[in-house]
Amino acid sequence: xxxxxxxxxxxxxxxxxxxxxxxxxxxxxxxxxxxxxxxxxxxxxxxxxxxxxxxxxxxxxxxxxxxxxxxxxxxxxxxxxxxxxxxxxxxxxxxxxxxxxxxxxxxxxxxxxxxxxxxxxxxxxxxxxxxxxxxxxxxxxxxxxxxxxxxxxxxxxxxxxxxxxxxxxxxxxxxxxxxxxxxxxxxxxxxxxxxxxxxxxxxxxxxxxxxxxxxxxxxxxxxxxxxxxxxxxxxxxxxxxxxxxxxxxxxxxxxxxxxxxxxxxxxxxxxxxxxxxxxxxxxxxxxxxxxxxxxxxxxxxxxxxxxxxxxxxxxxxxxxxxx
DNA sequence: GCGTAATCTAATCAACT
DNA sequence: AGTTGATTAGATTACGC
Numbered sequence: 001x002x003x004x005x006x007x008x009x010x011x012x013x014x015x016x017x018x019x020x021x022x023x024x025x026x027x028x029x030x031x032x033x034x035x036x037x038x039x040x041x042x043x044x045x046x047x048x049x050x051x052x053x054x055x056x057x058x059x060x061x062x063x064x065x066x067x068x069x070x071x072x073x074x075x076x077x078x079x080x081x082x083x084x085x086x087x088x089x090x091x092x093x094x095x096x097x098x099x100x101x102x103x104x105x106x107x108x109x110x111x112x113x114x115x116x117x118x119x120x121x122x123x124x125x126x127x128x129x130x131x132x133x134x135x136x137x138x139x140x141x142x143x144x145x146x147x148x149x150x151x152x153x154x155x156x157x158x159x160x161x162x163x164x165x166x167x168x169x170x171x172x173x174x175x176x177x178x179x180x181x182x183x184x185x186x187x188x189x190x191x192x193x194x195x196x197x198x199x200x201x202x203x204x205x206x207x208x209x210x211x212x213x214x215x216x217x218x219x220x221x222x223x224x225x226x227x228x229x230x231x232x233x234x235x236x237x238x239x240x241x242x243x244x245x246x247x248x249x250x251x252x253x254x255x256x257x258x259x260x261x262x263x264x265x266x267x268x269x270x271x272x273x274x275x276x277x278x279x280x281x282x283x284x285x286x287x288x289x290x291x292x293x294x295x296x297x298x299x300x301x302x303x304x305x306x307x308x309x310x311x312x313x314x315x316x317x318x319x320x321x322x323x
Numbered sequence: 324g325c326g327t328a329a330t331c332t333a334a335t336c337a338a339c340t
Numbered sequence: 341a342g343t344t345g346a347t348t349a350g351a352t353t354a355c356g357c
Contacts, residue, residue, distance in 0.1 A: 079355080
């Protein structure tokens with residue numbers, strides 16, 4: 001869908017006033033422009049990202065200004081009133097989620113019709129549900145790893161059946177023994193203090209100057225894994241205070257295909273959007289115990305140094321990117 | 324205070340220009 | 341090749357109970 005000029009004019013005008021419109025403004029704009037509130041939301045999100053990218057290209061003041069921008073508009077407009085889904089709605093959504101974690105537009109429309117929930121809320125519900133499952137899975141994996149230090153976490157494991165009603169994001173309340181360590185801790189353990197903004201900023205999402213973990217779309221995951229040999233590491237064995245499974249590219253810095261370690265986060269191993277086939281099994285993943293630790297450490301060191309050497313803070317990526 | 328819907332950023336895609 | 345709308349993960353915020 002392409003917005004026409006008058007629609008863009010209206011949105012741009014409102015964007016100048018407030019890049020963080022609340023639900024009332026978005027509803028109003030939806031009426032005025034004739035496009036959905038969800039599309040308004042998406043348009044503003046894309047605009048913020050792209051204008052920021054232009055504005056702060058090669059600008060180290062980004063972090064500070066971003067925060068200021070957000071604080072300036074935050075809370076000025078109300079959020080959408082929190083929805084309480086009914087049991088039957090949750091049941092319907094959960095059943096759909098069991099069948100397919102990535103419903104397309106057609107499936108969502110069907111669900112919207114069935115439940116009376118808007119497409120936007122369905123998208124949000126599935127997002128939160130997947131997030132909950134992902135962290136639940138990691139939590140279970142790290143918990144079991146503690147019992148069996150030889151067990152390698154395989155991100156390609158099938159997702160467990162959805163037996164709970166609704167508790168996405170409750171991973172935040174995992175007990176310490178089960179908790180997935182924060183990305184900040186992971187970053188501080190993985191990266192030397194050469195990063196200009198320190199480990200705290202490294203993974204801070206909106207604050208990040210250094211690229212955050214690169215994601216792979218569900219439909220891409222299988223393809224990329226086939227092109228890159230990766231070592232799946234049980235990081236609990238590295239005594240670095242980490243419990244999150246990390247996969248490290250087993251290739252030299254000159255091998256361009258798999259330089260970015262973040263391409264191999266667990267999140268990339270997702271069911272294909274267009275396929276009901278389970279992800280390839282874990283046979284392609286090498287057990288750390290199968291390789292020479294010295295060889296591994298050498299590659300690891302080489303890789304780290306290459307990332308640091310190649311990283312230009314003015315560029316958004318430490319290594320070459322597809323685009 | 325807890326559970327979780329809503330919202331954020333960044334990365335990425337496909338379709339279009 | 342650049343632009344744009346859409347979708348995703350992961351993180352965070354904030355509302356309702």
